[in-house]
Amino acid sequence: MKNNIQQELIVLVSxxxxxxxxxxxxxxxxxxxxxxxxxxxxxxxxxALKLSKELKxxxxxxxxxxxxxxxxxxxxxxxxxxxxxxKVEGAGFINFxxxxxxxxxxLRKIITKGKEALKVDLGKGKKxxxxxxxxxxxxxxxVAHARQAAVGDCLxxxxxxxxxxxxxxxxxNDEGNQINILGRSVQLRLKELKGETxxxxxxxxxxxxxxxxxxxxxxxxIKDENLGDFAAGHILKIIKxxxxxxxxxxxxxxxxxxxxxxxxxxxAFAQLKQKGFLYEQDGALWFKSTAFGDDKDRVIIxxxxxxxxxxxxxxxxxxxxxxxYSWLINLWGPDHHGYINRIKASIxxxxxxxxxxxVVIVQLATIFRNGQEIQMSxxxxxxxxxxxxxxxxxxxxxxxxFLMRRTSSHLDFDLEVAxxxxxxxxxYYVQYAHARICSILRGSPVKxxxxxxxxxxxxxxxxxLIKKLLxxxxxxxxxxxxxxxxxxxxxxxxxxxxxxxxxxLHRVLGQDDALTGARLALIEGTKIVxxxxxxxxxxxxxxxx
RNA sequence: GCGCCUGUAGCGCAACGGAUAGCGCACUAGCCUCCGAAGCUAGUGGUGCAGGUUCAAUUCCUGCCAGGCGCACCA
Numbered sequence: 001m002k003n004n005i006q007q008e009l010i011v012l013v014s015x016x017x018x019x020x021x022x023x024x025x026x027x028x029x030x031x032x033x034x035x036x037x038x039x040x041x042x043x044x045x046x047x048a049l050k051l052s053k054e055l056k057x058x059x060x061x062x063x064x065x066x067x068x069x070x071x072x073x074x075x076x077x078x079x080x081x082x083x084x085x086x087k088v089e090g091a092g093f094i095n096f097x098x099x100x101x102x103x104x105x106x107l108r109k110i111i112t113k114g115k116e117a118l119k120v121d122l123g124k125g126k127k128x129x130x131x132x133x134x135x136x137x138x139x140x141x142x143v144a145h146a147r148q149a150a151v152g153d154c155l156x157x158x159x160x161x162x163x164x165x166x167x168x169x170x171x172x173n174d175e176g177n178q179i180n181i182l183g184r185s186v187q188l189r190l191k192e193l194k195g196e197t198x199x200x201x202x203x204x205x206x207x208x209x210x211x212x213x214x215x216x217x218x219x220x221x222i223k224d225e226n227l228g229d230f231a232a233g234h235i236l237k238i239i240k241x242x243x244x245x246x247x248x249x250x251x252x253x254x255x256x257x258x259x260x261x262x263x264x265x266x267x268a269f270a271q272l273k274q275k276g277f278l279y280e281q282d283g284a285l286w287f288k289s290t291a292f293g294d295d296k297d298r299v300i301i302x303x304x305x306x307x308x309x310x311x312x313x314x315x316x317x318x319x320x321x322x323x324x325y326s327w328l329i330n331l332w333g334p335d336h337h338g339y340i341n342r343i344k345a346s347i348x349x350x351x352x353x354x355x356x357x358x359v360v361i362v363q364l365a366t367i368f369r370n371g372q373e374i375q376m377s378x379x380x381x382x383x384x385x386x387x388x389x390x391x392x393x394x395x396x397x398x399x400x401x402f403l404m405r406r407t408s409s410h411l412d413f414d415l416e417v418a419x420x421x422x423x424x425x426x427x428y429y430v431q432y433a434h435a436r437i438c439s440i441l442r443g444s445p446v447k448x449x450x451x452x453x454x455x456x457x458x459x460x461x462x463x464x465l466i467k468k469l470l471x472x473x474x475x476x477x478x479x480x481x482x483x484x485x486x487x488x489x490x491x492x493x494x495x496x497x498x499x500x501x502x503x504x505l506h507r508v509l510g511q512d513d514a515l516t517g518a519r520l521a522l523i524e525g526t527k528i529v530x531x532x533x534x535x536x537x538x539x540x541x542x543x544x545x
Numbered sequence: 546g547c548g549c550c551u552g553u554a555g556c557g558c559a560a561c562g563g564a565u566a567g568c569g570c571a572c573u574a575g576c577c578u579c580c581g582a583a584g585c586u587a588g589u590g591g592u593g594c595a596g597g598u599u600c601a602a603u604u605c606c607u608g609c610c611a612g613g614c615g616c617a618c619c620a
Binding site: 031033034035036037039040044046049050052053058059089090091092093136173176177178282283284286295298299300301302303304306308309333334335336337338340361363364366404405406408409410412425426428429431432433435436439440441442443444478481490493494497500501503504505507508509510544545 | 547548549550551557558559560561562563564565568569576579580581583584585586599600601612613614615616617618619620
């Protein structure tokens with residue numbers, strides 16, 4: 001839809017450049033954008049500004065000549081009847097003004113084809129693996145995980161909507177140090193249950209849930225050496241339930257323990273060794289990550305013979321590619337940013353491109369309660385959990401909240417404020433628009449006909465609402481390019497605003513049939529886009545609230 | 546010390562390098578005999594500091610100031 005006309009306009013500009021004799025091979029791509037200000041046409045290009053230096057002429061002079069060439073090209077093209085004006089404005093922008101018929105036809109596509117009309121195949125079936133959350137099964141999920149879950153799930157939704165074949169994966173650290181410590185923590189609580197006086201080490205897990213697990217282990221007579229696995233399994237069930245309640249489902253839970261058993265780690269080492277990227281020093285085995293731009297080489301087998309965390313992770317990422325994924329996206333916390341170079345080095349060592357892996361750092365959400373920051377410490381069990389946020393704020397509001405900031409930005413979140421202002425949360429603003437539309441549609445005696453005449457929609461608010469609907473596709477593209485779904489939340493607020501403004505000034509029902517019919521179609525189209533956007537966010541689309 | 550993130554209105558946040566820097570909360574003044582006032586309209590008020598690149602800088606680069614996070618043969 002819009003992509004098509006955008007492409008056609010770019011061809012026109014390009015032809016205009018050719019006519020003016022300014023077309024060159026190595027010129028950067030012609031950009032044709034939606035103007036930031038709606039008064040400046042429907043599409044705009046700054047190509048004349050870019051060219052002015054090279055041509056040693058003032059921008060407006062260049063633009064003036066170019067616009068003449070473009071006009072001549074338009075006369076010869078199929079767009080002749082759709083374009084009302086092309087003119088130079090501002091510093092030297094060339095702005096295109098489209099006939100309203102174009103927008104009416106695009107709206108008609110949305111109401112006749114529904115959500116299908118909003119789809120555009122940017123992914124072409126490319127297989128992408130999104131790994132996120134991947135929290136150790138040693139305690140309930142924190143708000144940091146909650147934000148990752150919201151972002152990862154929504155990004156997955158968006159990517160599948162635009163034609164990618166997406167798998168959501170959770171890497172499960174179900175063995176190693178942390179699991180051992182977890183097991184010993186339970187063991188100590190067991191001793192405590194038997195009446196022994198214990199001293200609880202600083203680095204052990206201290207939350208009350210450990211005591212609950214200890215009681216259950218006692219009932220089931222779990223042997224000491226199995227306590228770690230038992231506790232991890234127990235906690236994993238809790239985590240799965242928390243994610244489920246948050247509306248996040250994973251396609252695959254990838255077990256580190258299974259990976260270790262499979263021999264894939266050793267195979268990966270053998271390949272790296274063959275390629276000359278491993279060496280021994282100080283009794284340890286090192287990966288030569290500096291060959292790919294890392295600051296220093298990294299140990300993968302310690303001098304005591306055990307593996308570092310990096311070892312299985314190298315094999316894990318290699319295995320992702322072996323499973324047929326050509327694009328990997330990892331959502332990591334900011335504590336992992338130093339880890340990016342070494343893991344990218346590893347995929348390059350196996351012959352993949354650095355950009356085949358996109359690492360998105362999801363910044364922390366800092367939680368306040370009554371203005372007081374809550375310090376996070378998993379081991380002491382002092383942290384706000386996903387569960388608490390869900391219970392206090394609800395799924396829809398909390399998902400929207402986690403998504404409404406750029407993922408790379410910090411998020412401050414006072415639980416008390418969020419609760420108190422919950423009716424003023426932006427999610428309600430968007431949902432309210434949807435419910436309002438449903439209410440009008442319910443009360444309408446008139447039905448939307450396929451052959452209705454939309455050209456009666458001439459009011460400013462009507463046209464800007466239609467144009468806003470057509471920006472949906474560009475919004476999804478921004479989410480793709482930035483690997484960040486937050487722009488969708490911004491867009492939906494703008495769309496809701498555009499609708500509310502229309503609603504306030506113009507009545508839908510009770511007009512003559514032609515106008516009521518057209519306006520019903522307009523709000524039906526708005527409902528479709530709102531509903532689609534909310535669905536991608538994983539948020540309810542209430543018909544009443 | 547090194548690396549990453551962030552400095553925009555009283556507070557919380559927007560702005561592919563573009564045109565008059567937007568929105569919510571708060572505050573002020575209005576709008577329901579009429580499709581949902583969880584809404585709309587108007588007003589108040591702003592780019593941390595200093596340079597640089599550019600026709601154009603909130604955006605890119607350098608330095609400084611401030612806040613957050615991370616810098617293991619931990620996971």
